[in-house]
Amino acid sequence: MTTRIYQLFLAFCLSTTFFSCKKEDNPVTVQPLTSTTVKDIAADPTSMTSATGQQPVVATGKFTLFSFKDSKQVANSDSATNKWDIGFRGTTIIVNGGPIRTGQGGAYIYTGTFDNLITVPTSATFAQDQTSTQLAIMTGSGKGWYNYDQTTNIISSIPGKVFIIRTGDGKYAKMEILSYYQGAPATPGATSVARYYTLRYLYQPDGSQTLK
Template sequence: MTNCMYKIVLAVCLGTTLLSCTKEDNPVVVQPLSAVTVTNIAADPTSMTSATGQQPVAATGKFTLYSLKDNKQVANTDSATNKWDVGFRGTTIIVNGGAIRSGQGGAYVYTGTFDELTSVPASVTFSQDQSATALAITTGSGKGWYNYNQTTNIVSPIPGKVFVIRTGDGKYAKVEILSYYQNAPVTPDANSIARYYTFRYLYQPDGSQTFR
């Protein structure tokens, strides 16, 4: 073997060795997704009137908009954008998608536990908000996410109900409502302050339909 050929072979071998070492020394580590718990999201709360002791209608009538991607509230001035994913007003929850929205969002109510929901079920058909009364997440006791006790006037999340959310920009998340009362009391009573959501969610940023 000539000296020139020897140098070429040596260079190729060294390059292959260095490339191999680089790949092994710097493996790609995929971080697992983790759920986030959000507390005391005000859903247009009101206070008792001193004259009658009765709770008046919603103070503003506006939804509190929330971005699951950014984990923060979004201003109502951005309601016509895809910056938000879900909105809260009283017991009503809206999504950013449908005939009356600008985003790509939708929702499906999954029956099961939050942890066992590891991907968007293959058979899911996402509903969207078509009008103020035709919403993706149905309102009313026992129809969507909560039960209302007429005796105690307490709103309680239905166990085993998890929202599969398609976000305003077409990504996916799972959401579970944990409480409807300020500071999420374990056993709400007549003194508990309503219209404050606590929920946990897991957002998939890569656009896939898995929650791992």
């Protein structure tokens, strides 16, 4: 009987060691997140032409709403939901958070580079849209995301500004604005069509503040 018990005990130990080794030999790996570039998000453009090509289409006054999670435009009929994260109309950018919004969103402007921003800084405070004029991302040349050159009439992103966006459902993304012109020309000129955003962003789906 003693020999039988010893054999069973030895078999148990060997099987435990085997499964422990198998578990260690196959560790769970976390795949790094990848950034996404979205081109030509129309921000209520005024330079488009109608189907006949004769009459210009006037601006609608509506924001183009965008979801980082789904990487697509959200219908304005869903503006009172948390389905969208950020909106564009001309040079004005809104976030889905604050007393005039439905979502949990906000914005923090980080000074540095997109690639070096790997987590939400512990000191970050997220601004929200308080009124239609008091916005999380300020408007005006040199105040929020862009500079305006009065000589060339060209709008360009302020270098070294990366936006951390808290999304409508409370998650996080980092974003940089690459261009304000259709086709994202390297050197916009007098004939470049404005009000078309090209963005690079990285969305964190697990709700953590890690942005890499």
